Amino acid sequence: MADLRIGAGQRTAGRTGTGTLAVITSERTAGTTTGTSFRKSAGRSLQKAAGKALRNSAAIVLLLGLWEALPRLGVVDRVFVPPISTDLAAWWDLLVSGRLTEHFQASLLRSLAGFGLAIVLAVPLGLLIGWYRPLNDFLTPVLELFRNTSAVALLPVFILIFGLGETSKVVFVFYACSWPILLNTISGVRTVEPLLIKSARSLGLGPIRLFRKVVLPAAVPTIFTGVRLAGAHSILVLLFAEMVGARAGLGYLINDAQAGFRIPDMYAGIITISLLGLLFNLLLLALQRRFSTWRVS
């Protein structure tokens, strides 16, 4: 009975004098609840992630098992597809001999150089094109044409101009990486929520400060999507360039091993390149998360 009366009293108080306070408190409680449920859901998602990792690795274990078993059972020709243990042994030998490191280094340097150059040049260019509408209107047809031209089709051109050395490969990677970065940067700048711009403009911000304080931070997540795409591109296209003409690099290693019929070495090269791609992507993904924590996905 007493409890009931207190409850009723509180309710009346809530409706008249301290109504505001009561609502704030309830909102705050809502906030805290979200906090706890967030923690709970974090625990659950961790569990989920562990389960997912198990399922994912199960698929990989199965793949490796088949890779080992099928050649041994004679289902596939073990000359062309040696069992994984043979390939890994070859990989180890290459690593110990230092040859793998040499090829790996050559590839990594080329792709990083091209990729880095693309970031340094394509991001500012994209910002410029995205910000100045006349420039954007002027360049759009050309951009459309180039984005639909495969970079690979232009490799002979690069070789003609820059020769077979390092320059043509770096330029080639740079070219291929530039497009996703450039196009994403342009779209990032052009798709900034107009209300945010209006809001900043109402505070009397001039174009330069508006760009630095609103447009640039708002575009960062989209730019990063482009950078991540370019990271994947950089390895894909470099491999191709190294297969066409090179004396070092993982692409060269794979091609050369195949030509010299050192099949396990070839697979060793392939495994290395896929691990490199994976590593690159994970690194960029972590960077992207770090730079756009605020983005609600």
Next chain:
Amino acid sequence: MTITLDSRTATRTKIGIREVSRVFDSPDGGPPFVAMDGVTLDVREGEFLTLVGPSGCGKSTLLEMIAGLTSPSSGEIVIDGTPVTGPGLDRGIVFQQYALFPWRTALSNIEFGLEAKAVPRRERAELARHYLDLVGLSGFEHRHPHELSGGMRQRVAIARSLAFDPDVLLMDEPFAALDAQTRESLQEELLTIWEKTGKTVVFITHGIDEALYLGQRVAVMSSRPGRILTTVETPFDSREGDLRADPTFGEYRHHLWTLLRPETAGPTGSGRLRVVTHDG
């Protein structure tokens, strides 16, 4: 002598809207479309004025003109006697969709206007904390907008507009996206803040109840073309208790409803519903 000065400042015009029209060229070469025609309205210093009207009557455009974000086709808007030529820190806007910067925390969002005003860094943080506290959100300094509820986001947006201390607060249906309970509590808080700070407030709404509850004066706008039909002084001395249940409130409400009804009545005559449900 002092008394005359006081009474004069009390009714001094803060914002003067003089014969403001807005005309758009018709895209198909027809006659130009008159969105707003000869709007004249004075907002007094320190006044809480609500502007109510049906959707599409141009009330948001009028607010943006006061803010200096767009300019009238003819006529002029003066603030303290000086014509508005662009945006400025003497006016702050609060939008319906909050317009918070998602990459900034609550505190840093509030600091945004202070950065624009070139307030020193240390002072910025201090002021931002003060205003966050004023809107009842201390403890939420480091939350990002997506971690806050709609009501909290609008609180941050209000704090942001108050922090750089503008004379005029322009509010464009700021509570329209909130649930009824949150809206009521924010309405109460806004009045408290207004009393505390003495700002001149122009508050746009399409809700008659909201206009009547908040405004010292309600300006009623018609649509196509947008015109000020009339302004109504509200008779309430205080907003304590359940004002909306007061019979006088009901009478005024009905009066405004009758004024707006012919403005929104469609062919079926369901005007009242449209006033309440559509946003402008």
